[in-house]
Amino acid sequence: MMRLKMIKEYYKVKSVKEAIDLKLQYGEKAMFLAGGTDVIVGLKNKKWNPEVLISLNEIPGLSYIREENGYLKIGALTTHREIEKSILIEGKIGALMDAVRNLGSVQIRNVATIGGNLCNAAPSADTAPPLLVHNAMITLEGKQERRSLPLEEFFLGPGKTAKKEDELLMEISLPIPPKTAKSAYWKHTRRAALELPIIGVAMYLDVELVKYGKLQQVFDSPDSTWDDQSRALNESEILCKELRLALGVAAPIPLKVKELEGIVNGKRLNDQLLWEVTDSALQKAQVRDSWRGVAWYRKEMIEVLTKRLALICLRRILKEV
Amino acid sequence: MRYMINFRLNGEEISIEVDPSWTLLYLLREVLGLKGTKEGCGMGECGACTVQMNGKAVVSCIYPAMEVDGKEVWTIEGLAQTSETLHPLQRAFIERGAIQCGFCTPGMIMSAKALLEKNSSPNEEEIKEAIAGNICRCTGYVQIIEAIKYAAEEYHGSKK
Numbered sequence: 001m002m003r004l005k006m007i008k009e010y011y012k013v014k015s016v017k018e019a020i021d022l023k024l025q026y027g028e029k030a031m032f033l034a035g036g037t038d039v040i041v042g043l044k045n046k047k048w049n050p051e052v053l054i055s056l057n058e059i060p061g062l063s064y065i066r067e068e069n070g071y072l073k074i075g076a077l078t079t080h081r082e083i084e085k086s087i088l089i090e091g092k093i094g095a096l097m098d099a100v101r102n103l104g105s106v107q108i109r110n111v112a113t114i115g116g117n118l119c120n121a122a123p124s125a126d127t128a129p130p131l132l133v134h135n136a137m138i139t140l141e142g143k144q145e146r147r148s149l150p151l152e153e154f155f156l157g158p159g160k161t162a163k164k165e166d167e168l169l170m171e172i173s174l175p176i177p178p179k180t181a182k183s184a185y186w187k188h189t190r191r192a193a194l195e196l197p198i199i200g201v202a203m204y205l206d207v208e209l210v211k212y213g214k215l216q217q218v219f220d221s222p223d224s225t226w227d228d229q230s231r232a233l234n235e236s237e238i239l240c241k242e243l244r245l246a247l248g249v250a251a252p253i254p255l256k257v258k259e260l261e262g263i264v265n266g267k268r269l270n271d272q273l274l275w276e277v278t279d280s281a282l283q284k285a286q287v288r289d290s291w292r293g294v295a296w297y298r299k300e301m302i303e304v305l306t307k308r309l310a311l312i313c314l315r316r317i318l319k320e321v
Numbered sequence: 322m323r324y325m326i327n328f329r330l331n332g333e334e335i336s337i338e339v340d341p342s343w344t345l346l347y348l349l350r351e352v353l354g355l356k357g358t359k360e361g362c363g364m365g366e367c368g369a370c371t372v373q374m375n376g377k378a379v380v381s382c383i384y385p386a387m388e389v390d391g392k393e394v395w396t397i398e399g400l401a402q403t404s405e406t407l408h409p410l411q412r413a414f415i416e417r418g419a420i421q422c423g424f425c426t427p428g429m430i431m432s433a434k435a436l437l438e439k440n441s442s443p444n445e446e447e448i449k450e451a452i453a454g455n456i457c458r459c460t461g462y463v464q465i466i467e468a469i470k471y472a473a474e475e476y477h478g479s480k481k
Contacts, residue, residue, distance in 0.1 A: 001363045002347035002382065003340075009322055010341030010387045033385070040344070040383040041364050053341065057388060081377075105454020106432065108365060110377040111384070 004043045008051045012058050019054055020143050020166050026052045027165070033057075034077055035111040037104065038120045056168070062115075065089065067176065074172045076115025080127075081106070083114060092176060094316055095130030095183035095202045102126070102187050115169045118154065121161045121253070122196075128155070128254030129202035130185045132246035134174045142167040155253035181206035181242070182316035186305045198293035200248025201305040205313035207269060211237035212318065219315050229311045234271055238314065240264045245277060247302065249292075250285040257281045274310055278303045326390035331399025345381035345389055346370045349396060357397035357427045361456070368455030371428035372396050378435035380454070395434070397427035410434055413472035414465070421459040429455045433469045441476045443469075 013019040023030055030052035033039045042048050056062070062077040065086045072088060080100040083089055089097055103126045104112060117127045118138070128151070136151040143166045151172075154162050163169060177183070185202040189195040218224045218232040243264040245257040263276050287298040323338040330353070339348060349355045349372070358381060361369030365383040372381045373395040400408035410430045413419070420426050429452055436443055436451035443451070448469050449462075457465060 002344050002351065002360060004342045004344065004385075007342040010324065010385070012387065012390070036385060036388070037365055037383055040385065044364060044383075053385070053387075055385070055388065104365075105368065105380075106435075106451055107368060107371055107378045107380045107454045110374075110379055 001044055004040065006043065006049055006051060007053055010053045010055065012055045014058055014060070016059060016141055016168055016170070019056055019059065019168055020141075022052075022054050024143065024166050026054075030054055032119075032168070034113040034116040035079065037108050037112040038116060038122075062170065063113075070176055072174045072176055074114060074174075076169045076171060077113050078115075080104070080109035080112050080114065080117070084109060093130070093134060093174060093183065094313075095133060095185040095204065096127060098185040099126040099130045099187065099200075099202075102189075114172060118151070118172070119161060119163060119169055121155055121157075121159050123158055123252055123254060124196045124200065124249045125254055126185075126187060126197065126200060126248065129200050129246035129248045130183065131172060131174065132254060132256040133183055133202045133204035133244040134177070135244070137173045138169060139171040139173065140164075140167045141170050146170070148173075152256045157252050177204070178206060179320065180208070180317060182313045184309050184312040184316065186309055186312075187248075188301050188305060196292065197248055199250060199287075199298045199301045199305070201302060201309055202246045202248075203306070203309035203313055204242070204244040205240070205269075205310060205317070206242040207314070207317060208239040208241055209317070209321065210239060212321075215314065216318050216321075219318060226308060226311065230271060230307060233269065233311065233314065238269045240267050240269045240273065243269075243277060243310075245281055245306065247281060247285055250281075250287050250298065250302065252286070255285060257284055269310065269314075271307070274307050275303070278306045281306065324387060326387065328389045328391060329393040331395055339386045341385070341387055343386040345372065345384040345386050345394070348386040348389075349381060355396055355398050359424055359427060361424070361428075366454075366456075367425075368428045368432065368452075369425055371431040371455060373431050373435050376435065376438060378432045378451070378454075395431070397430060400430070400434070408434075409475040410437070410469070410472045413468040413475070417464050417468035417471055419460060419464040419468035425455055425457040429457065429465055433472065436469070437473055437476050442473055445470070 031050040033053045034056050062075045064075040065088050084100045117125050137148050139148045183204040187197040188199045215232040215236045218228050247255045287295045289295050327336045349358050359369040361367035363382050365380040370382040371378050432452050432455050
């Protein structure tokens with residue numbers, strides 16, 4: 001199946017205005033396309049049936065990663081591979097780095113864009129949980145106006161977003177985290193490459209370090225187990241300034257677990273607290289059975305991974321102390 | 322509707338009319354007759370159709386032909402100058418027995434070529450990452466990784 005037989009016309013637009021005008025002209029007969037790694041597969045699977053493709057790849061100035069006024073800004077056409085190689089993301093937005101390193105294959109990451117990953121709005125979209133825990137805002141541009149909204153308001157359902165038909169996703173913007181905060185993402189899969197997650201968990205953690213020598217020691221030991229690290233954490237005194245959690249494949253949309261502030265803020269970070277976080281996450285999650293994994297297993301993994309992610313974030317925080 | 326595109330294929334300028342329904346794989350195999358690039362899954366998951374585009378490995382089965390306009394594409398056919406002068410990766414795959422049925426080989430070699438041109442002395446992890454999107458169902462991966470290491474030594478050596 002080397003052809004996309006339904007496609008009759010193909011536009012390579014040079015501006016956002018041109019893209020929007022064409023979309024308004026053709027309506028549902030047209031689809032936007034960036035890297036095409038979701039769109040073309042969808043066409044081959046007959047998930048969509050457009051006659052016209054509007055390629056956004058030649059719109060200038062939509063592929064960038066830059067710091068601006070305390071924010072990290074990522075253009076919608078930035079590829080996953082560009083994010084993976086970015087020194088601006090490395091270290092600061094660890095969860096996003098974890099996500100793009102394990103998304104698709106090198107071949108896919110070379111062309112797939114972050115804007116496409118979000119607009120495709122799969123419950124399993126790997127970049128979504130990391131961006132959610134980093135309080136990402138997105139900018140949409142339409143015929144009349146340009147507007148920004150928090151990423152959690154963007155996802156409405158599988159494949160459904162708040163983007164109107166005549167709007168384009170332009171930019172993703174993340175507040176640059178303080179030095180004491182780190183994030184991590186765990187994509188739980190059977191194999192490393194070319195897999196969708198059975199469950200995905202992202203965490204953002206900001207702490208106040210009071211007593212942490214033992215934990216530092218355990219992290220430095222090359223053969224320490226998760227259990228060793230957990231025990232060392234329980235013996236440490238690390239206060240939670242902020243903890244944010246987001247889940248992939250746990251609901252019809254990538255899910256940001258809200259209202260954790262009351263549970264965690266100012267409390268001592270240990271197994272007990274992480275269990276309360278998990279409990280809150282499980283109440284909000286709508287995990288289900290699918291051929292990729294069953295609900296009870298997904299729930300158990302949310303518990304396991306929440307603990308592990310706290311340890312990974314702490315390891316990253318302590319690395320810079 | 323047909324569209325005129327221009328691109329460089331294996332070092333040669335090409336001007337050709339393409340249909341918007343064509344993938345790059347269709348253009349290569351069915352229009353230009355370059356059958357070295359294979360169709361495996363057709364969904365971008367197996368890597369058999371990997372080609373090099375502007376230096377990077379991409380899967381041609383889910384890449385619209387329209388998008389190669391103005392770009393530089395290399396396929397397996399562009400590697401050997403003559404049958405006597407194989408590319409170091411081709412020689413390495415033969416010498417290290419990294420081929421059984423051969424179906425994954427063009428894609429494997431194109432992924433490896435993209436890697437070695439960026440990183441002439443990759444470690445094993447880097448090699449595994451580069452070919453993680455290329456599925457081999459017969460030889461296993463050990464000989465393939467060995468062959469890429471072996472070719473890298475030659476790449477590295479020739480630059481000194």
